[in-house]
Amino acid sequence: MTPPPVLSVRNLVVEIPSRAGISRPVNNISYDIAPGEILGVVGESGAGKSMAGNAIIGLLDRPAHIASGEVWLNGSRIDNLPLEDLRRIRGRQIGMVFQDPLTSLNPLLRIGDQLTETIREHLPVTAAQARERAVAALEEVGIPAAAERLDSYPHEFSGGMRQRVVIALALCAEPSFVIADEPTTALDVSVQAQIIALLRRLCRDRGTAVMLVTHDMGVIAEAADRVAVMYAGRLAELGPVRSVINAPRHPYADGLMGAMPSLSIGQRRLRQIPGAMPRPSKIPPGCAFHPRCPRAADPCRVDPPPTILDDPQGRAACWFPLEHSA
């Protein structure tokens, strides 16, 4: 018995109309995330990972927009909500952690004010209660002397501490789903692990579902339960972290794993994927990956690949998936 998913994305398409035509930075992706589960979304920059996150929380910058597909959160559809209803969901039901803690906090407002403002926006509490909750939120993310730090300004914190504050802000109204968009990319390597561990612990404790967007397979390996590999706006492969890392089916996922230093011990040199990902406006027909794919054959150049569903835990979109003996 699996519990009903917190988030369901169904055939989501994001379009950006321009003079040159319509580009689809997110093209027909679907996945679920269960309570307490961390789904890693990985891919090169421009693969549509962040765009998918922004589409779910309704923060696409015009002219980008959701062209088709559905987003369900806790059993209700949210992609077609009026702006005001969507605003109430943001922060309350969906939290979001941004990449750069140096720029995500308003430099001119005390962090206590930023916390209590968010708490009071979503929860029916008094100013004093909001302050208590703010202290608790800071303590939970491991900020020492939290009560005193409420009156500090963002610049008085180090980068890692600021990211903790950002996480506290994203979680302070106890959302059931969190989008973490490259939460460790801007941090020192030594701090990255702490932040990932923190994020993981908080979500496990509260049963929060997490969409962890990153281009760093190391982060995925460490934190995620399942992983979705995106390429040129499409989902190339989706499956449990171990099986995707150890036995990738899609040649792109395979290439990505081969390019990971920490996971390729024993190999002489890192493998590279030749070429570069196409821009969203110039996606080739058929399988988007075929120009770079070592296994590409005729069908790949003409028709979009079929989705292989033989494994109940995962799926891959490929004409000629890699076979792994069990």
Next chain:
Amino acid sequence: MIRQFSAFWQSDFGWKFRHSPTAILSALVTLILVGAAIFAPLIAPYNPFDSSSLNLMNGFSAPMAPNAFTGEVFLLGTDDQGRDVFSTILYGMRVSLFVGVLAVLFGLVLGVTLGLIAGYAGGRVDGFIMRVADIQLTFPAILVAMLIFGIAKGIIAPQYRDQMAIWVLIIAIGLSDWVPFARVVRGATMVEKNRDYVQAARLIGRKPVAIMVLHILPNVLNPILVIATISLALAIIAEATLSFLGVGAPPTQPSLGTLIRIGQTFLFSGEWWILLFPAATLLALALAVNSLGDWLRDALNPRLK
């Protein structure tokens, strides 16, 4: 000449020009007005400053309406003394443009020189020049110009005041607009100062200043052109304002501002044309030059914003 023009027309810059209606319109208006000012003695139907040709009976003729006494018709009417408004505008524009252009030139030469000195000498000299610039920028240009005008008036003997007024204006406005030129040139000089060829010239005992000037000036030609155009619009307005306030061009040699000052006194008595046409001309001139400057800034160097 024709070949150069066609090269210009085909260039990137020319392409941008052809595709900007604002640029074409403002260049056209500027060209027409400047042309009219230069050729004023040929175009103007009357010489408004030749008192022998004036007929007081022609005073207050409305535009395009025959005068009640003499039956003469004036395109834009006449003022209280029977001067043809169209002619006074042409001559007034001449004074406005003369003052504006020379003031900008004065400010340009001053600014470029001081900028070169500040950038090249560095240290205290630089600090002093830029401090003066800062202090001056704290005060509105128009106030600085008024002050200079007042001082000059105190120094110059009364019998020379009227004939010197135009030159005092030029210096007063020029002295208040050198700073942007100096800043641009100073920056370029500081970059150029450390280039190898300057060091080399110094090594072989040559004074590098002359060589530098030759190298720096081409680099800053574009920004200087932009600043000069925008300064010209500002100088024209500054001149008009000063003259309007009665501390600029004298009534014997009226600029557009002086004409507006005169025309304003007839605002309540109904002779609107004595005021309206000089004001409209000033506006057209200032707007055209200003938007030409804006366009140049965008077209030549987007970073200059």
Next chain:
Amino acid sequence: MLAFLIRRLIQSVVVLLVVGAVSFGMFRFIGDPVNNMLGQERTQADIAELRDRLGLDRSVLVQYAVFLRNAAQGDFGVSYRQGRPVADIIAERAPATLELAAVSGVMALVFGIGLGVITAIKRNSWASSAIMTISLVGVSLPTFLIGILLIYVFSVQLEWLPSFGRGETVLVGGWSTGFLTQSGLVALILPAITLGLYQMTLIMRIVRSEMLEVLRQDYIRFARARGLRERSINFRHALKNTLVPVITVTGLQMGSIIAFSIITETVFQWPGMGLLFINAVQFVDIPVMAAYLMLISVLFVSINLVVDLLYFAIDPRLRIERAKA
């Protein structure tokens, strides 16, 4: 922070000393102050007495010091033209200019910031484009033409508002105010619009461009992602971050308002310090010019200091960084 403020204070004093030197130079070297100050009927004794009082026999530096001391005590000498102490004349004229400047300044600030925020938030609406286009014309129109235009429309054609003077004034503790009479308030309208329009446009344009910049920042996206209301995002989070550059420009503009009041006061024959100054320039009344110059400088320098202090009040980062620098 303290070190920075002390440095700025020293700079201000230097500026004032320089302006004082210019004023003193005008007073001492343009024409003969003794001739100028005493009328035609003067005796040798008068001349000697005045020379002695002005210290004209002593060194120039001593004279400068005497001039500064007198100026600091509000003694700017006697107007050549009116034969009365300059301080008295200015005290008489100051309320008119200050009231006009205050009304224009508040108007420019309120409408400038309001319209700037609105045109930034509703960037793509036709109303915003219309406001921006009008503001472009507003910036390039010379102030005196705006004044004349307003007079023509509202005084000559519509006959709604007076075209010159302050209307009736009331003396309140030595300060003649136009705020308390209906004619005084009505007379303020056109001059205040004329004087404030340019500053308003400028403030509006800078607020708008700063807002557009700030609205692109991550912390605004993050605020949105936390479900904060648009009003709070725009006015609490965004506007506050635009304030530092806006205050810089606004501070300078507040100074310019006093200077530009010369033009407005001339157009509307407003009996303030600006009109006094322009008449002084026309008649080479050096003591009045010198006094006006000194007053304006003190005002500008004070405004600059207030602007510096406001930076610290708004931006907590400066409280540390500037002190280190």
